[in-house]
Amino acid sequence: MSDDLLERMTAAMRETTSAPPDELERARQRARLLTQARKRTGLRPQTLWQWAAVIVAGFFVSTAMAHVISVQGPRLLRALRSEEPEAAPAKAARRAKASRPRAVPADVPALAGAADATVPQPPAAVEPSAVASDSEPVVQPAQAQPSAAGSVVRPQRQASARARPAAVKPAVASSSEPTREEAGAPEPPELRLFRAAQALHVARDPRAIAAWDAYLQKASTGPLVPEAKYNRALGLVRAQRYADARSALAPFAQGAFGAYRQREALALLERLPE
Amino acid sequence: MDAAVSSAVDGDLSALGSLYDEHHVAVHAFARRLLGDESAWDLVHDTFLSLPKALRRWNGEGALRTFIIGVAVNHARHHVRSATRRRRAMGRFALEPERASGSPECSAEQRRLSEQLLRALDELSFEQRSVFVLCEVEERNSREVGEILGVPEGTVRTRLFHARQKLRAILEKAGVR
Numbered sequence: 001m002s003d004d005l006l007e008r009m010t011a012a013m014r015e016t017t018s019a020p021p022d023e024l025e026r027a028r029q030r031a032r033l034l035t036q037a038r039k040r041t042g043l044r045p046q047t048l049w050q051w052a053a054v055i056v057a058g059f060f061v062s063t064a065m066a067h068v069i070s071v072q073g074p075r076l077l078r079a080l081r082s083e084e085p086e087a088a089p090a091k092a093a094r095r096a097k098a099s100r101p102r103a104v105p106a107d108v109p110a111l112a113g114a115a116d117a118t119v120p121q122p123p124a125a126v127e128p129s130a131v132a133s134d135s136e137p138v139v140q141p142a143q144a145q146p147s148a149a150g151s152v153v154r155p156q157r158q159a160s161a162r163a164r165p166a167a168v169k170p171a172v173a174s175s176s177e178p179t180r181e182e183a184g185a186p187e188p189p190e191l192r193l194f195r196a197a198q199a200l201h202v203a204r205d206p207r208a209i210a211a212w213d214a215y216l217q218k219a220s221t222g223p224l225v226p227e228a229k230y231n232r233a234l235g236l237v238r239a240q241r242y243a244d245a246r247s248a249l250a251p252f253a254q255g256a257f258g259a260y261r262q263r264e265a266l267a268l269l270e271r272l273p274e
Numbered sequence: 275m276d277a278a279v280s281s282a283v284d285g286d287l288s289a290l291g292s293l294y295d296e297h298h299v300a301v302h303a304f305a306r307r308l309l310g311d312e313s314a315w316d317l318v319h320d321t322f323l324s325l326p327k328a329l330r331r332w333n334g335e336g337a338l339r340t341f342i343i344g345v346a347v348n349h350a351r352h353h354v355r356s357a358t359r360r361r362r363a364m365g366r367f368a369l370e371p372e373r374a375s376g377s378p379e380c381s382a383e384q385r386r387l388s389e390q391l392l393r394a395l396d397e398l399s400f401e402q403r404s405v406f407v408l409c410e411v412e413e414r415n416s417r418e419v420g421e422i423l424g425v426p427e428g429t430v431r432t433r434l435f436h437a438r439q440k441l442r443a444i445l446e447k448a449g450v451r
Contacts, residue, residue: 005450006441010410012387017306017411020299021315029315030294033322034287040323 190219194228201231209235226257233265242272276338282326294322297342304343307411308350308404310392313357320353321346336421343408344422351400358396394444402437409434 020026187195197211212232219225233248245268251257252265281289301321305314321342328345332338395403401423408419409430416430423430 003442005445006438009387009391009445009450012384013307013391014411014413016384016388017303021302025315026298029319030291030298033294033319034291036319036323037287037290037326 190215190222193218194224197228197231201235204238206235206239208232209239226252226260229257230261230265233268237268237272242274246272279329279332279338283329285326290322290326293325293338293342297339298322300339301342301346304346304407304412305350305353307407308347308395309353309357310361312360313353317346317350317353320349324349340418340422344424347404347422350404354400354403361393361396390445390448390450391441394441394448394450397444398437398440402433402440405430405433406437406441410438 021029193211193215197208197215200208200211209232212228212235215228216225216232219228229248230252233245233252236242236245236248249265249269249272252261253269255262278289278292282293298318302314302318305317305321309317325342325345329341332341395406398406404423405419408414408422409416414422416427416434419430420427
């Protein structure tokens with residue numbers, strides 16, 4: 001075996017492999033390379049960051065949407081399901097808000113000396129019987145509050161209709177009748193508690209305080225909570241538990257719930273005996 | 275640094291296409307010499323596919339083609355193994371395909387010698403094989419080969435010496451004349 005043979009073999013390999021590749025094959029391989037490279041470029045770190053940004057943005061948007069839907073969804077559902085457009089909670093709230101100055105003093109006419117002319121003037125002294133007068137549950141705070149369920153508003157409207165038929169439409173369903181929402185979906189337990197407490201409150205049952213406590217224990221937050229607290233305070237006034245009533249009304253008077261029932265709470269606190 | 279290089283690093287496919295057009299012939303020739311015809315395009319493909327990432331560590335010193343050949347060498351290791359296995363299997367069953375090698379002027383004798391050398395190279399280690407191909411077949415100097423392989427020139431010369439010795443022994447044993 002000579003070096004000459006190895007050199008000849010090397011030269012032969014050099015020559016046989018030095019020719020440029022076939023043009024067609026070259027083009028095919030180039031296309032294959034660029035296709036693969038395009039796929040690979042789609043997973044570059046920069047692109048991954050972009051995808052991550054899109055995912056994070058999507059998460060925030062969906063969270064915000066979920067929040068909006070959870071807040072506004074019940075209203076929208078009610079508005080969509082309701083046959084009467086007037087039942088839309090926003091309108092109801094506006095209507096209640098508009099009627100509140102006249103209706104609110106009627107809630108505790110015996111205590112609120114600051115009631116306006118539409119409300120029968122209460123006796124000068126605070127009397128439990130006066131607190132429990134028939135005209136008391138004219139308009140409950142549920143009408144002023146954005147309610148999570150329209151069914152809660154209905155008995156109040158009924159009561160309100162008794163007091164002021166011209167102001168509010170008479171309700172069709174009584175509190176015991178199932179509404180469309182009830183028939184469609186199971187009622188949340190806290191809403192059931194609210195309904196029960198509301199029924200006792202309207203009926204001036206002393207057990208209403210315990211019922212409101214049960215509701216507030218179950219639902220510490222929510223759109224109906226201020227109303228429940230105010231009604232509980234009224235129940236305490238009726239039960240002549242004035243010290244408890246004072247502490248219950250104080251947050252309303254101090255504006256802890258904004259302007260909601262603030263004026264009425266102030267009036268009540270002025271009139272409550274020591 | 276070349277604009278095409280920096281664009282390719284940024285993922286510009288047209289820049290990668292330009293680099294391919296400019297250097298694929300050299301890479302393909304090297305791949306054919308190192309692996310044989312069957313696996314050559316696979317190595318070219320892998321080399322250029324990984325080139326944008328590999329170019330990030332290129333400091334601009336030396337020739338770009340040298341760097342690309344270095345990338346090809348890094349990818350060639352497992353291709354060599356599979357190509358060797360395939361050649362041995364084909365040899366056992368006498369199914370070695372007719373090589374569509376090169377230009378028409380390549381004589382049958384040249385092709386025979388080239389194939390015999392390729393079979394003999396299968397017996398070498400990858401390091402010896404790549405040094406032999408780069409130094410002897412591609413006629414690169416030891417400094418350039420050291421740059422491609424990332425080893426000192428002395429190592430290149432040593433590997434080349436042992437590769438020649440081993441090839442002579444293999445060819446002698448095979449009775450090649």
